[in-house]
Amino acid sequence: MRAKPIIALVGNPNVGKTTLFNALTGARQTVGNWPGVTVEHKSGMCRFHDRQIEVIDLPGVYSLSSGSPDEQVARSYILNEKPDLIINIVDASNLERNLYLTVQLMELGAPLLMVLSMNDIAEANGLSIDIEHLASHLGFTALPLVMNKQMDLSVLTAAIEHSLTHPTNPQCIYYDEIVEKHLDNILRTTVEAGMYPLASRTESPTKVALAEEAYSALLQNRWMAVKLIEGDKEYSSKLNAEQKETVDKEILAISKHRGQEPGAVIADDRYGFIRGLVKDVVKRHRVGQWTFSDAVDKVVLSGFIGLPIFFGVMYLVFLVAVKASEPLISLISSSLTWLFVDKLGALLTLLSLPKWLNYLLSDALGGGVATIGAFIPPIFFIYVSLSILEDSGYMARAAFIADKFMRKIGLPGKAFIPLLVGFGCTVPAIMATRTLESPRDRVFASILTPFISCGAKLPVYTFLGILFFPKHADLVIFGLYMFGIVMGMLTGLMLKKTLFKSEPGNFVMELPPYHMPTLNAIMLHTWHRLKDFVLRAGKTILLVIMIINVLQVVSLPVGKDHQRVPLLKLGGKALTPLLAPMGIESSNWQASVALISGLFAKEAIVGTMQSLYQKGEAAENDKSNTPVYARNIKTSFGSSASAIAFLVFVLLYSPCAAALTMLFKEHGLKWMLFDFAYLTALAWMVSTLIYQTLAFNSGSIYWILSCVGFFALIFVNLRNIGRKHVEQS
Amino acid sequence: MLNNRNRGRLSRFGRRFMQRRESCPCASGDCLSLTDLPSGEKAIITCNKHLLIIERGLYQGMTLTMHRNDSDEPNVIVAVGDARYVLDRRIAREIRVKIV
Numbered sequence: 001m002r003a004k005p006i007i008a009l010v011g012n013p014n015v016g017k018t019t020l021f022n023a024l025t026g027a028r029q030t031v032g033n034w035p036g037v038t039v040e041h042k043s044g045m046c047r048f049h050d051r052q053i054e055v056i057d058l059p060g061v062y063s064l065s066s067g068s069p070d071e072q073v074a075r076s077y078i079l080n081e082k083p084d085l086i087i088n089i090v091d092a093s094n095l096e097r098n099l100y101l102t103v104q105l106m107e108l109g110a111p112l113l114m115v116l117s118m119n120d121i122a123e124a125n126g127l128s129i130d131i132e133h134l135a136s137h138l139g140f141t142a143l144p145l146v147m148n149k150q151m152d153l154s155v156l157t158a159a160i161e162h163s164l165t166h167p168t169n170p171q172c173i174y175y176d177e178i179v180e181k182h183l184d185n186i187l188r189t190t191v192e193a194g195m196y197p198l199a200s201r202t203e204s205p206t207k208v209a210l211a212e213e214a215y216s217a218l219l220q221n222r223w224m225a226v227k228l229i230e231g232d233k234e235y236s237s238k239l240n241a242e243q244k245e246t247v248d249k250e251i252l253a254i255s256k257h258r259g260q261e262p263g264a265v266i267a268d269d270r271y272g273f274i275r276g277l278v279k280d281v282v283k284r285h286r287v288g289q290w291t292f293s294d295a296v297d298k299v300v301l302s303g304f305i306g307l308p309i310f311f312g313v314m315y316l317v318f319l320v321a322v323k324a325s326e327p328l329i330s331l332i333s334s335s336l337t338w339l340f341v342d343k344l345g346a347l348l349t350l351l352s353l354p355k356w357l358n359y360l361l362s363d364a365l366g367g368g369v370a371t372i373g374a375f376i377p378p379i380f381f382i383y384v385s386l387s388i389l390e391d392s393g394y395m396a397r398a399a400f401i402a403d404k405f406m407r408k409i410g411l412p413g414k415a416f417i418p419l420l421v422g423f424g425c426t427v428p429a430i431m432a433t434r435t436l437e438s439p440r441d442r443v444f445a446s447i448l449t450p451f452i453s454c455g456a457k458l459p460v461y462t463f464l465g466i467l468f469f470p471k472h473a474d475l476v477i478f479g480l481y482m483f484g485i486v487m488g489m490l491t492g493l494m495l496k497k498t499l500f501k502s503e504p505g506n507f508v509m510e511l512p513p514y515h516m517p518t519l520n521a522i523m524l525h526t527w528h529r530l531k532d533f534v535l536r537a538g539k540t541i542l543l544v545i546m547i548i549n550v551l552q553v554v555s556l557p558v559g560k561d562h563q564r565v566p567l568l569k570l571g572g573k574a575l576t577p578l579l580a581p582m583g584i585e586s587s588n589w590q591a592s593v594a595l596i597s598g599l600f601a602k603e604a605i606v607g608t609m610q611s612l613y614q615k616g617e618a619a620e621n622d623k624s625n626t627p628v629y630a631r632n633i634k635t636s637f638g639s640s641a642s643a644i645a646f647l648v649f650v651l652l653y654s655p656c657a658a659a660l661t662m663l664f665k666e667h668g669l670k671w672m673l674f675d676f677a678y679l680t681a682l683a684w685m686v687s688t689l690i691y692q693t694l695a696f697n698s699g700s701i702y703w704i705l706s707c708v709g710f711f712a713l714i715f716v717n718l719r720n721i722g723r724k725h726v727e728q729s
Numbered sequence: 730m731l732n733n734r735n736r737g738r739l740s741r742f743g744r745r746f747m748q749r750r751e752s753c754p755c756a757s758g759d760c761l762s763l764t765d766l767p768s769g770e771k772a773i774i775t776c777n778k779h780l781l782i783i784e785r786g787l788y789q790g791m792t793l794t795m796h797r798n799d800s801d802e803p804n805v806i807v808a809v810g811d812a813r814y815v816l817d818r819r820i821a822r823e824i825r826v827k828i829v
Binding site (some may be wrong): 063064065093094095096097100125127228230258261263264265271293297301303396399400402403407412413506507508509510511711 | 776780781782784785786788790797799803804806808809811812813814815816817819821
């Protein structure tokens with residue numbers, strides 16, 4: 001055992017690994033009632049009786065055959081890092097399926113401890129499990145654990161201590177006689193090939209420890225031979241041609257004997273063992289398997305009302321986010337402005353600080369804090385709504401409902417989950433595409449995630465929506481969200497016909513049972529996301545506001561009379577002609593600067609606008625209670641048509657720097673550049689089309705035809721690239 | 730004319746002759762594709778070659794219940810033991826079952 005032991009939490013998806021991880025380490029990782037919440041391993045520390053232990057939370061896996069990237073993460077960690085103890089978390093309400101992974105871990109010869117979660121659901125479904133009996137069959141400790149906020153960890157910590165100091169070797173799984181004979185032959189061949197180095201984990205070996213280690217090594221050798229029968233590429237590649245031929249002969253003999261694929265033979269036999277075990281230790285008090293979740297699904301997934309319920313739920317999410325946050329936005333904004341701008345400004349004047357420093361601290365930084373404060377209510381409510389959807393188990397059902405549309409755009413229904421996560425933030429949404437098995441689907445889904453308006457775009461929609469359409473702001477915001485989805489679908493359709501011509505991967509997904517979301521879990525979930533948002537957005541917004549203020553002060557002499565013009569104004573004015581077709585006049589250079597700041601973080605758009613529109617014509621003319629910047633924005637945009645075009649541009653143009661970095665990390669530079677260029681070009685075309693249609697004049701036809709032509713050019717190019725790709729492959 | 734028994738023998742000989750693996754241990758007519766199983770019906774899996782699906786618990790001999798099978802939808806929902814799965818119709822088509 002290491003001086004600082006490592007414990008890995010392993011189990012099927014959605015069994016409560018992250019909940020246990022949080023309880024053991026005091027961490028606040030996101031949990032949810034849908035498969036694929038954790039897509040990479042997370043590490044935390046815990047202390048038992050003055051001993052530091054590292055706890056690793058691994059992504060949920062159904063088996064140790066490497067499939068999707070999240071499954072590969074879990075498998076390679078178990079195989080390469082060799083943790084001192086594996087806590088196998090097993091869903092008691094679905095014991096048979098969960099034991100498949102347990103059996104594989106047993107075959108691996110890893111030191112194991114089993115924790116049975118979801119005992120309440122098992123009891124409600126009429127199941128009772130004789131846990132002691134189960135443990136005696138498995139050869140290691142198994143204990144039940146109620147995973148709620150009053151989780152009693154004392155029994156578990158004692159069991160962990162015991163398992164670490166007295167590791168037990170699990171029972172060996174035997175296959176049928178003929179399979180065993182061939183397995184033995186493969187084992188002999190691979191031992192001769194020297195595939196299995198014996199790693200010593202014991203620091204001071206005793207006779208017992210050595211014997212246990214030898215047994216564990218034997219189990220591991222056997223496991224590798226089993227993996228060869230299953231056709232594992234990683235191990236097959238380690239054999240030379242002669243050994244491979246011998247092994248292939250043995251595998252063919254197994255296949256002939258059973259009339260099945262070799263992998264299926266092994267899986268069938270494992271389930272044979274599991275069935276016998278489950279029959280022995282599980283008692284079913286109710287014969288019928290109709291559960292509460294089945295009854296709810298009958299309605300929620302119904303062909304007639306499933307879709308209206310789906311749209312109703314989505315609309316409710318935005319209605320809550322907009323309506324509930326409306327009164328809070330003005331309250332928080334005015335309170336923070338009073339404190340950080342007015343009072344701080346007055347205090348700094350009293351202290352006789354230089355005017356520029358007073359402006360920087362009170363107006364720029366204080367104003368920035370007030371801006372961030374105003375974002376919090378809508379984002380808080382949208383995160384609460386998403387948390388309820390995730391914790392209740394509706395997320396997986398939404399993927400099923402959406403599958404029909406997703407197929408039309410060339411993606412499997414499972415890709416809907418990353419897209420739904422995109423309502424919170426695009427970065428985790430791109431990461432969530434790791435749950436998709438096919439690389440094609442992962443890239444495709446990642447390209448479409450920015451079409452889903454993230455939480456950071458909501459403040460921009462709310463700010464401009466309330467300003468230009470005070471009576472119908474909720475409809476405008478919902479319309480923008482829906483428009484993003486429609487544009488995503490159209491892009492999907494286009495990419496399906498051009499770059500991604502192959503069929504989408506197979507859709508196989510488990511429908512988790514419905515849970516009543518607890519207030520504690522929702523608040524924890526929301527707090528975790530909101531804290532991340534405020535810290536990340538706060539830093540970016542303050543930085544952007546500082547830069548903008550500095551660039552506003554630094555000026556250059558321009559023209560014949562050498563009049564000094566701020567650098568920011570010059571840059572904005574240089575870019576604005578490009579935005580003229582979508583209704584941004586040359587005098588409205590502040591809008592261009594706001595869009596550039598949005599490349600750092602979308603939330604920065606509002607802060608930049610509030611900062612840049614402080615000075616202007618409207619400020620002196622209008623004496624109403626509306627803030628100065630609001631009046632200036634209205635004057636500068638001139639019409640609702642240009643405001644709508646601007647909002648659509650914000651919705652569609654390049655994702656923020658963090659999302660682009662994640663795209664680069666997951667899929668490489670090529671796809672990142674494609675997403676940036678395509679989305680920005682699309683945003684320009686669509687915004688121009690909308691503005692020219694709404695404010696139709698004699699020049700509009702020229703712009704509309706230009707947009708259509710430009711789009712046709714993109715389509716033809718993408719189709720040619722797709723065709724070349726198909727020919728090459 | 731060949732009877733069913735001899736037809737089976739002949740096809741097994743042909744399969745061996747062509748060195749093809751046996752497709753399914755289920756006489757023709759006894760089994761149906763999972764996509765043909767009506768909603769609410771219970772069936773036993775007689776043939777499944779997808780390792781990924783077998784690992785989820787849909788192994789040969791397991792009983793499943795079809796929860797939802799609308800021909801205009803790309804997926805079916807099945808109950809296997811205590812789990813509920815959404816299965817792609819393309820995969821479900823290749824799984825053979827026998828109604829019980």
